[in-house]
Amino acid sequence: MSLRRGVRVAGATLLFLSLVPAMVVLARVEMSAGIRYVSATGTADECSAKAKASLEAYLPGATESSPGSGEWMALGQNVVTGAPSSAATVRCYPLPKGYVATFICAVQLPANPFGAGPLCLDIAHKFYGGAITPLAAMPTPTPVPSGCATTSLVGTWVSDADPKLTLTMDLAGGLTDSDGVSGNWNLDGTSATLTYYGTHTLTLSADGKHIRGSGYNFTRKC
């Protein structure tokens, strides 16, 4: 590689990398600490049982750091990002009479739909009683439409003229035929547009089971 070309490659790399931060979704960690509950009665085991139950009311699968430690933690998985976006700890410490429990929560924003404060308040109130405020629901993956939906072409379509020819249409608007040739689909009302060896306009039947037009006839498996 000549020096001039090397300089150009380096320049293009720097130009691209300078644009990357603007494309990355910014995120931050938010923590809630400061909720402490002192009970004049009860044992460390009772504290542990309540810690586990109160955590699992909001986050699945609370675990104890080591058996008998009284230190509990649970994570909330964000299925859309595929990574944990919320976490909470309840730590019990025995006193000569009763125990003290501390509540600490952390969330990753904006991936998590609720803040660390509301999460910790609900866990603490679940532990020792108090008003519970419903938290925003965790996002869920878009379900794949089942059956012959009239609002989507998602599914497997079989050519009426040639049963060996199938089109598999996905949620993202892509299609792939049985030979691996890909294209796209769009649906506006009952008007379907297939970009597949050209652009073709077809009509979706009222039962969502057939598309016909432009010389194509397909029946959906549903």
Add this chain to the structure above:
Amino acid sequence: MIKTLPYRIVSLAAGFGLALSCTAAKAPAALDMFVGAKKVVENQPVSACNAAAKSALDGVLQNSLALGGSTSGEWEGYAPAVTADGTTAVASIHCFPVGTGYVVEFTCAAQVPPNADSASALCAKLSAAFDAK
């Protein structure tokens, strides 16, 4: 010009390809939380715990905040913002008087990446800084 144009296009494409290879391999950011050490210190006032907590948080994360006042025993620390949106490393130190001494707990959370330290590593640093006070 006609001769150099293809070279420039190839150089630009190579540069973009190189840059993409640098960024595409990054793992998605995940929230990491860690239940850190719990220590019982005898014959020391809780004010000593508060002072050590503030010192440790200021030293490791550069920012500390006493929740409910400097005698509450509830301390939170956060690293300087590395994104325009906020911090990616936070920690809590909790001091509580017990008998003639106190108990201190460390709890940490971090977003990895971009934070270099995991929540566990952050808590280890805080615990060491607390002891060094």
